[in-house]
Amino acid sequence: MSTGAGTPSRSGGSTGSGANGGGAAGGGSTTSDIPARLDRLPWSRWHWTIVVGLGTVWILDGLEVTVVGNIAGRLSEPGSGLSISSGQVTGTAAALYVAGACVGALFWGRLTDHFGRRKLFMITLAVYLAATALTSLSTEAWWFFLFRFLTxxxxxxxxxxxxxxxxxxxPAAYRGRVDLMINGSFWLGAVGGSLLSILALDTAFLPENIGWRLTFALGAVLALVILLVRRHVPESPRWLLIHGRDREAEEIVSGIERKIEDQQGHALPAPEGRLEIHRRGSVTFLEIARTVFGRYRRRAVLGFSLFIGQAFLYNAITFGFGAILTRFFDVPADRTGYYFAVIAVGNFFGPLLLGKLFDTVGRRVMISSTYLLSGLLLFGTAWLFDRGSLSATTLTACWCAVLFFASAGASSAYLTVSEIFPMETRAMSIAFFYALGTAAGGISGPLIFADLTSTGHVGDTVLAFQIGASLMCVAGLVAAALAVRAEGRSLEDVATPLSSTAPSGVGVG
Structure with a gap:
């Protein structure tokens, strides 16, 4: 048992020089086993608190995106209380939401690396809560547009x-499945959004100027509940450690260990491995760029491929989703929400059921196979659609099969960019690739796929499917060659922190 310069721990500790082992960043160094102690923890109730407090926000994102698309027709009606057209809702407002997400990711991502995870995930959720609540009060189009951007x-x-x-x-042993499950929970929100919009549009239950407002207000209420749970989530001890606040990191990890030992009734095993960190100032944008696109350029190519592939596949299917069902299969426009709820369920079960394999079978095999399988299945769907062999039900079943694998692959894209770059650049790397994928989906998607799926020609819709399938298969092949075997490995082993005095354990690929 070793102890640090700060609060003693039953399982390990930190030793420091300069800034008395727990001061501000800049100067001196510290040696700590905190990353190893976090990674060797067994799954516990404390970890479920993290999942609920942090992960459930994707449900809100799914709810937001789906509700707005489904209630566009109601918002444009004279009695809605808002002077706006359906095209403005699905066009201008949707584009502003996408633009806000891209700008927000880059803006907050930089601050997250600089000021810490906890401070920023409290602020960003508060921004979402206020913006979506104010959206529900819209009486003018400009107000609706402004707060869609801020949401x-x-x-x-x-x-x-x-x-x-x-x-x-x-912990490293669970990181893959947890990350996939959390990112996949977006589709739980999509299911809820589809069903909620059906209820909100039913004037037998709610007046036409109230129902759509309550859907946004509900998002704000859910965000408030998550905010209350999130108060109990601590700052990342890893972030504290590299910013010279190792005493705080020690106190947090010791507290987590005590809770888990009390729950289990026995002491935790000793951690293995220590990390030496040299305290330094803030990382500049230039250093981030050199790290991500220079030192780790192969990994940058991997992240780029994964995000572009999944963005185009999803746009190939979801842009014109309702129009395809209505135009080719005579499904009433007010019934398409049920079909969307079905494929949203398929999206959710992909990460849920396949997630564990990303930690056991491994990242490279699972990422490449989910991308390739979804691409090949979409090629098959395009062929059947071209032959006229599908009905609305069987087309939806095909989409479910495609998206079962595609959703796991898309979720693994977020997992990949969050673990293959150094600690100091992590949030900014996630922000960059998220903005890249979101922009590709929100800008290129409408330009390419909306026109193809709206012509009413079978061949154009088939081409849309084939474009999405091709890019997904290319991304799968890139993953087969470049994916990093990060399963079960410490983040510091996958990509050594820039502040570490130790050489990288994985090279610069």
């Missing part, structure tokens, strides 16, 4: 702050 601005920041915090708090 996206908060959600974009959540992706950077939350994914970095989750990966740094969850």
């Amino acid at each position: 996206g601005f908060g959600i974009g920041g959540e992706y950077a702050a939350i994914n970095s915090a989750i990966d740094e708090l969850i």
Whole structure:
């Protein structure tokens, strides 16, 4: 048992020089086993607190995106209380939400690396809560547009702050499945959004100027509940450690260990491995760019491929989803929400059921196979659609099969970029690739796929499917060659922190 310069721990500790082992960043160094202690923890109730407090926000994102798409028709009606057209809702407002998410990811991502995970995931959720609540009060189009942008601005920041915090708090043996399950929970929100919009649009239950407002207000209420739970989530001890606050990190980890030992009734095993950190000032944008695109350029290519592939596959299916069912299969427009709820369930079960394999079979095999399988299945769907062999039900079943694998693959893209770059650049790396994928989906998607799926020609819709399938298969092949075997490994082993005095354990690929 070793102890640090700060609070003693039953399982380990830190030793420091300069800044008395627990001061501000800049100067001196410290040697700590805190990362090893976090990674050797067994799964516990404390970890479920992290999952609920941090992970459930994706449900809100899914709820937001789905509700707005489904209630566009109601908002444009004269009695809605809002002077806006359906095209403005699905066009201008949707584009502003996407733009807000991209800007927010980059803005908050930088601050998350600089000021810490906890401070930012509290602020970004508060921004989302306020913006979506104010959206429900819209009486003018400009007000609706402004707060759709700010809602996206908060959600974009959540992706950077939350994914970095989750990966740094969850033990290495569980990191893959937890990350996939959390990112996949977006589709639980999509299911809820589909069903909620059906209820909100039913004037037998709610007046036409009230129902849509309550859907946004519900999002704010859910965010408030999550905010209350999130108060109990600590700062990342890993972030504290590299910022010279190792005494605080020691106190947090010791407290977690005490809780888990009390629950289990026996002492935890001794940690293995220590990390020496040299305290330094803030990392500049130039250093982040050199690290991500220079030292880890192969990993940057991997992240780029994964995000672009999944963005285009999802746009190939979801853009014009309702139009395809209505135009080719005569499904009434007010019934398409049920079909969307079905494929949303398929999306959720992919990460839920396949997630464990990313920790056991491994990242490279699972990432490449989920991308390739979803691409090949979409090629098959395009062929059947072209032959006229599908009905609305069987097409939806095909989409479910495609998205079962695609959702696990897409979730693994977020997992990948959150664990393959150094600690000091983590949130900014997540933010960059998230913004890249979101922009590709929100800008390129409408330009390419909306026109193809709206022409009413079978061949154009088939081409949309084939484009998405091709890019997904290319990303799968890139993953087969470049994916990092990060399963069960400490984040510091996958990508050594820039502050570490030890050489990288994985090279610069």
